[in-house]
Amino acid sequence: MKKGNKEKSNRAQADYFELLVCQYICHLYKITFSYSEDLAKLSNKILDKEDGKERMRLQNNNFIKIQPGIKKILDDEISRKGKIINVVWTGRHFVIEQSTSDVDAEHSSNKKTRFSIKSIAKSGTGTLKNLGLGKLEKWFSFSFKNQTDKMWRDLKNYIRQTTGKNTSKRGELKKIAQKNKKILEWAKRNGKIFQARLNSVCLEKFNSLPPKQKREFLNFITDCHDEDLYVVIVNNSGVAIYKPVDKTAKPKDRIIAKKENGSDVGYTIYINKIPTYRAQTNNTNGIGISAFCQRIFLI
DNA sequence: TTTTCACCACTAAACCGTTA
DNA sequence: TAACGGTTTAGTGGTGAAAA
Known part of the structure; x- marks a missing residue:
């Protein structure tokens, strides 16, 4: 398309x-x-x-x-x-x-x-992990359902007011927004509010996890329980190979997430003061008109 | 009541334009 | 010019409504 x-x-x-x-x-x-x-x-x-x-x-x-x-x-x-x-x-x-x-x-x-x-064609290391809202809620123990529902309700109301069309079906709302530039812009603006909220919640919840659970989360995103696994990355600067198991978080590691220069869509996870992973909160298919997810990148 | 199906959420991968 | 933020494709799988 x-x-x-x-x-x-x-x-x-x-x-x-x-x-x-x-x-x-x-x-x-x-x-x-x-x-x-x-x-x-x-x-x-x-x-x-x-x-x-x-x-x-x-x-x-x-x-x-x-x-x-x-x-x-x-x-x-x-x-x-x-x-x-x-x-x-x-x-x-x-x-x-x-x-x-x-x-x-x-x-x-x-x-x-x-x-x-x-x-990869140019630079970067590719997506390490892509987590849906359900996984995020499970790992960080929170519920975002009220917020997601509100985002869609807001869009529904806006569409009803501006076009007279009255539907609550997300698929239909999405199609209407995609066909109308003004509605799409509105949906994006609206969606960004919730995207930023989700990002803040995740950052906060991550930091309040007990150290052991922080480590478990990191071990999950790197897939480092798999002893037999190698990651091979090739991009315009060459080839990088590592074993996820070598990245296993250690009990003495100090793990903290921080916002980087005021970004409201992501945060950086520091391990012993070294920026190691970057999380980015976004949507699977366009802000304000689709489900939330969070991608994790290796820095 | 059971089966089928349409719709939506989740996960993975990576390109592209903009920006710092 | 590398990093960031946004977007797209595509596959699996769950769920609830419609059909049988």
Whole structure:
């Protein structure tokens, strides 16, 4: 759905990249690659775009950059876990599973080596975690339902007053706002009030968590309970690889969240005075017309 | 009453324009 | 020019209303 401007999402590219890695591992260790069809489909999907060739080139170049790193990790793991007997594209299929792994290599010992792969066009490290409101409420023990309901009620009332249309259905309200510039602007302004509130609540609630729960939250966002997981990031400045388990928060760590230069959409989590994670409160699909979520980035 | 389906929320990934 | 804030795509899964 694009209107003049370029398409922003890159889902197909991300999947394509994951499969390139998958295929590479298969090739290295003589495993049958069973996702040829998916790879072909994704490749077509990317090439269908007006700048498809460019998008392909980027992924292929990034892929070349990470090959040595992947091979080194696996050769190292093979010496401990045995030869590789299978490669699984976890990809989008197990979104609900407690791991951000994209590709799993299975060893003869039944142990795994898992990869979370991020291929980025320019700078940045990609989203570490994306939490819906439900998760936030659970981790930080609060309820934002009254506020969310009020945001939608406000929009409903505004639409009723300006257009005479009377509906409470969020899907309909959203469509009306998207079609009318003035309403959309109003919805954004309204939504930002609640977005800022949610951000403040999360910051406050995080800081009032007992130290142990702060650590548990950080361990959850980094996925560091998974001993077999590697994160591989490739962007315009090169390749970065780390093991989430190495980032496990320690009991002596001082963990504090702070607002950075007055931002009302995010906060920074400091560990022993070092800015380590950045949270950003926003919406899945446009401010004021969709559900809230919070993304966490590695600094 | 049971099954189906439409709608919405949640999660993941990453591009893009603006700004500091 | 890197970081930030906003936005988009896309898949899974839950829920309640409509259909059978």
